[in-house]
Amino acid sequence: xxxxxxxxxxxxxxxxxxxxxxxxxxxxxxxxxxxxxxxxxxxxxxxxxxxxxxxxxxxxxxxxxxxxxxxxxxxxxxxxxxxxxxxxxxxxxxxxxxxxxxxxxxxxxxxxxxxxxxxxxxxxxxxxxxxxxxxxxxxxxxxxxxxxxxxxxxxxxxxxxxxxxxxxxxxxxxxxxxxxxxxxxxxxxxxxxxx
Amino acid sequence: xxxxxxxxxxxxxxxxxxxxxxxxxxxxxxxxxxxxxxxxxxxxxxxxxxxxxxxxxxxxxxxxxxxxxxxxxxxxxxxxxxxxxxxxxxxxxxxxxxxxxxxxxxxxxxxxxxxxxxxxxxxxxxxxxxxxxxxxxxxxxxxxxxxxxxxxxxxxxxxxxxxxxxxxxxxxxxxxxxxxxxxxxxxxxxxxxxx
DNA sequence: GTCTATAAACCGATAGAC
DNA sequence: GTCTATCGGTTTATAGAC
Numbered sequence: 001x002x003x004x005x006x007x008x009x010x011x012x013x014x015x016x017x018x019x020x021x022x023x024x025x026x027x028x029x030x031x032x033x034x035x036x037x038x039x040x041x042x043x044x045x046x047x048x049x050x051x052x053x054x055x056x057x058x059x060x061x062x063x064x065x066x067x068x069x070x071x072x073x074x075x076x077x078x079x080x081x082x083x084x085x086x087x088x089x090x091x092x093x094x095x096x097x098x099x100x101x102x103x104x105x106x107x108x109x110x111x112x113x114x115x116x117x118x119x120x121x122x123x124x125x126x127x128x129x130x131x132x133x134x135x136x137x138x139x140x141x142x143x144x145x146x147x148x149x150x151x152x153x154x155x156x157x158x159x160x161x162x163x164x165x166x167x168x169x170x171x172x173x174x175x176x177x178x179x180x181x182x183x184x185x186x187x188x189x190x191x192x193x194x195x
Numbered sequence: 196x197x198x199x200x201x202x203x204x205x206x207x208x209x210x211x212x213x214x215x216x217x218x219x220x221x222x223x224x225x226x227x228x229x230x231x232x233x234x235x236x237x238x239x240x241x242x243x244x245x246x247x248x249x250x251x252x253x254x255x256x257x258x259x260x261x262x263x264x265x266x267x268x269x270x271x272x273x274x275x276x277x278x279x280x281x282x283x284x285x286x287x288x289x290x291x292x293x294x295x296x297x298x299x300x301x302x303x304x305x306x307x308x309x310x311x312x313x314x315x316x317x318x319x320x321x322x323x324x325x326x327x328x329x330x331x332x333x334x335x336x337x338x339x340x341x342x343x344x345x346x347x348x349x350x351x352x353x354x355x356x357x358x359x360x361x362x363x364x365x366x367x368x369x370x371x372x373x374x375x376x377x378x379x380x381x382x383x384x385x386x387x388x389x390x
Numbered sequence: 391g392t393c394t395a396t397a398a399a400c401c402g403a404t405a406g407a408c
Numbered sequence: 409g410t411c412t413a414t415c416g417g418t419t420t421a422t423a424g425a426c
Contacts, residue, residue: 005409005410019308019309020218020305020308020309021216021218021304021305023215023216023218023219024218024219024305024309026400026401026402027401027402027403028400028401028402036410037409037410037411037412038411038412039404039405039409039410039411039412040409040410040411041402041403042402042403042404043409043410048402048403049402049403097308098307098308099307099308105304105358106301106304106305108358108361108362109216109300109301109304109357109358109361110215110216110219110301110305112293112294112361112362113214113215113292113293113294113361114214114215114219119361119362119364122362123362123363123364126358126359126362126363127363149371149374150371152359152367152368152371152372153371153372153374153375155355155359156352156355156356156358156359156368156371156372156375157351157352157355157372157375158355159354159355159358159359160350160351160352160353160354160355160356160358160372161351161355162304163300163303163304163321163351163354163355164321164347164350164351164354166303166304166307166308166314167303167307167314167317167318167321168318168321168322169314169318172347173347173351176344176345176347176348176351177347177348177351177352177355179344179348179379180348180351180352180375180376180378180379181375183375183378183379183381183382184374184375184378184379186378186382187378187381187382200391200392221418221419221420222419222420222421223418223419223420231392232391232392232393232394233393233394234391234392234393234394234422235391235392235393236421237420237421237422238391238392243420243421244420244421
């Protein structure tokens with residue numbers, strides 16, 4: 001079938017970006033691993049590498065958000081949700097030889113000061129994550145301002161731990177970061193319902 | 196003077212790595228901005244780009260560590276130290292158009308799964324940061340295990356916030372992350388001295 | 391040690407046959 | 409819509425004059 005060449009290119013690029021980042025992922029490498037002809041890239045993405053990257057950022061950002069949302073929505077409370085999420089991240093990281101962490105963090109840092117179009121794309125993804133997380137924290141009973149702050153704490157905790165974990169090839173930082181996120185949650189709970 | 200060509204190359208490379216990362220920083224760009232002849236790179240770094248990068252990672256890692264240590268050593272207690280550190284990071288970030296965050300985070304993510312020599316160099320730097328931070332937390336009265344965990348929480352909090360802050364061009368994530376780090380510190384204090 | 395010239399490979403992008 | 413050939417420019421790296 002004419003099936004899925006475009007989707008295969010996007011999926012392959014997403015994986016390569018997560019492991020090697022944006023500048024060091026060549027279009028030749030993408031089509032080679034996707035099993036697609038070189039011309040297909042410019043057929044589906046006339047804007048070239050930048051347009052492909054923008055779509056990859058949004059697509060993989062959405063996919064990762066849905067993955068985390070599924071975990072959060074199964075948890076009975078905020079602390080359990082965070083602990084489950086961090087544990088799942090640690091498992092995935094170790095199981096993939098410390099490659100599968102955040103799908104867009106590397107690219108986000110690379111383009112932050114060099115490509116404003118792609119920077120804005122990563123900002124939109126992070127913003128959607130924050131809003132999705134904040135909605136869950138509101139549902140768990142936190143005031144809007146606290147809910148947003150805790151969502152940011154959750155995401156930054158994951159992102160920061162990913163940096164150290166991938167460098168050290170150890171999940172220790174994820175465990176430590178999780179303890180800080182749950183401490184922040186408990187502190188916010190005590191303010192609204194001190195014992 | 197024959198002065199400082201090598202040091203100028205290292206310093207220039209460090210700044211370029213922080214803004215654009217490792218693969219997209221060309222050797223030509225480095226010598227151009229450092230005002231050095233191209234041959235000097237291979238004269239001082241026979242191992243080429245990788246050897247230069249390894250030295251840059253270690254050098255800028257050490258410099259950033261000393262910067263943070265100076266802030267921590269002036270603070271009267273752990274919570275004040277963390278709050279001052281995060282506030283300083285936010286100021287620097289905003290003042291440099293969201294460019295000057297962690298000097299090695301971008302490179303660390305880029306090489307984590309692609310260059311084990313450089314990955315090990317970033318891991319050594321993070322490890323030195325953790326040990327330096329843990330020593331301060333021990334001095335503030337925390338038990339060794341808590342001290343190490345809180346040092347990791349501090350560093351991952353900064354790193355994670357940097358990712359979101361640079362993408363969003365806002366310091367909000369640093370404020371949120373700081374609140375989680377101080378919450379973790381207070382929680383550890385309460386365990387050893389409950390009220 | 392400084393500096394230039396250049397090699398060999400690779401990059402993103404394009405043209406055009408099929 | 410698939411696929412190849414190729415352009416012009418860049419990359420890292422090397423050779424060699426001074």
